[in-house]
Amino acid sequence: MEQIKKALNESPAMRWGILLLVGFVLSVNYYFYDAFSTLKDDMRTVFGFTGTDYGLFSAFYSVPNTFLMMAVIGGIILDKIGIRRTGFLFVFFMTIGALLTGYGASDYFNNGGFGYEFMGSFLPRFSPELKVMLLGRFFFGLGAETTIVVVSKILVKWFKGKDLALAFGLKVGFGRLGSFAALRLSPLISNEGTNLSSAIWLGAILVSIGLLAFLVYMLFDAKLDSQIQENTSEKSENKFSFKDITGLISNRAYLYIALLCVTFYSAVFPFIQYAPDFFSDKFGLTSVESGNLTSYLPVGTLIFTPVFGALIDRKGKSASAMIFGAITLLVTHLLFALTNTPPIIPLILLGISFALVPAAMWPTMVKLVDENKIGTAYGLMYSIQNLGLFIFPLLAGTILDATNPGNPAVSDYTATILMFAAVSLIGLIFALLLKYEDKKKHFGVELPLNKK
Numbered sequence: 001m002e003q004i005k006k007a008l009n010e011s012p013a014m015r016w017g018i019l020l021l022v023g024f025v026l027s028v029n030y031y032f033y034d035a036f037s038t039l040k041d042d043m044r045t046v047f048g049f050t051g052t053d054y055g056l057f058s059a060f061y062s063v064p065n066t067f068l069m070m071a072v073i074g075g076i077i078l079d080k081i082g083i084r085r086t087g088f089l090f091v092f093f094m095t096i097g098a099l100l101t102g103y104g105a106s107d108y109f110n111n112g113g114f115g116y117e118f119m120g121s122f123l124p125r126f127s128p129e130l131k132v133m134l135l136g137r138f139f140f141g142l143g144a145e146t147t148i149v150v151v152s153k154i155l156v157k158w159f160k161g162k163d164l165a166l167a168f169g170l171k172v173g174f175g176r177l178g179s180f181a182a183l184r185l186s187p188l189i190s191n192e193g194t195n196l197s198s199a200i201w202l203g204a205i206l207v208s209i210g211l212l213a214f215l216v217y218m219l220f221d222a223k224l225d226s227q228i229q230e231n232t233s234e235k236s237e238n239k240f241s242f243k244d245i246t247g248l249i250s251n252r253a254y255l256y257i258a259l260l261c262v263t264f265y266s267a268v269f270p271f272i273q274y275a276p277d278f279f280s281d282k283f284g285l286t287s288v289e290s291g292n293l294t295s296y297l298p299v300g301t302l303i304f305t306p307v308f309g310a311l312i313d314r315k316g317k318s319a320s321a322m323i324f325g326a327i328t329l330l331v332t333h334l335l336f337a338l339t340n341t342p343p344i345i346p347l348i349l350l351g352i353s354f355a356l357v358p359a360a361m362w363p364t365m366v367k368l369v370d371e372n373k374i375g376t377a378y379g380l381m382y383s384i385q386n387l388g389l390f391i392f393p394l395l396a397g398t399i400l401d402a403t404n405p406g407n408p409a410v411s412d413y414t415a416t417i418l419m420f421a422a423v424s425l426i427g428l429i430f431a432l433l434l435k436y437e438d439k440k441k442h443f444g445v446e447l448p449l450n451k452k
Ligand SMILES: C[C@H](NC(=O)[C@@H](N)CCCCN)C(=O)O
Pocket: 029, 030, 033, 144, 145, 148, 172, 175, 265, 269, 358, 362, 382, 385
């Protein structure tokens, strides 16, 4: 009788070790995404960026994923050519993008370094540094989103049926750790703009180390694949067909989750991009104080997303958790916009929402989609989500400039935050529709994820 070898993913120590490794890649990804929010005012004083320029820079992350559908293409490529090649390619793009952004913000470039003259020779409305930083943000976004899809598929591969929601919760936790570090370190290093470019370079170096970490992961992935093939003698042939996409969007439960995803995250991530500036303008905090205050948010979610994930593994109730999280988000924005409640209170509410909805939303996908289509499913969801991550930072910057003419040092954020409240309300409607659809079609969204 042929002996079945124990595969690497059967070992809990290996599984959690892998989570640590790919979690690091996510941490640096989120670090670089969030490293700029506490630098908004420094970029205004050093580079002369307006609210709209900042919004454009923030939104450019999503251009490749929305208009070129790169996240869904990345997901399709992932299902077709596998984790290692796709992961390497997209982590590499993310690294190039981070380095390019650092270059655009560097003193060398801004003192007439390589490419400065050329970048100043067209579209004079945008400064040369903004143009290079936009290009960098473009490549960073192109790589970063598919990298998150790749990491999600890695977790499904190693954890399916074995604490998957907890693993997803911890994965999100690693991302939040990166955001926390960015919010704390960026303003400290920038020191009111005197070391702005060093603050940005630190992020670019961390992303480059993330590329090395992914190379290490590839060794373990190859070993696991060879074991899986030995044990099952299965060949993973995975042809893409457009029916995969049409199949996904004709599944209403999938569609509602995707629409909740775009609305929920559009009311959270773009808000965080403005939160430090909002806190200093509304509550008179310094950039370090407002960065520290904002950083409580990722710290809270770092702890609570895995806790909620573990609960969902055991008790289920994912759709109800998403509804509760969406209501909490709406209340948060209303408190921020219309009251002078000490900001820590709405921030705690935001933390609950930001832990609960991701903990429930991402692992629920295994209830709706086969594992060999999971990359496409996440990728499509990210592309849809990125439309929101493109529109809303821009819209926020535009509303901010329109309600505060003259690019003042202190702005009134009421209209901008009310816009986020309206988006949260739409998200709540999709969460309710999801629960209704699940009740009708019995996908089991409310059931526990762990196998009995
Ligand atoms: C898992 C989820 N991440 C996303 O939704 C990403 N598409 C956007 C990440 C933007 C920062 N890199 C989350 O963080 O909850």
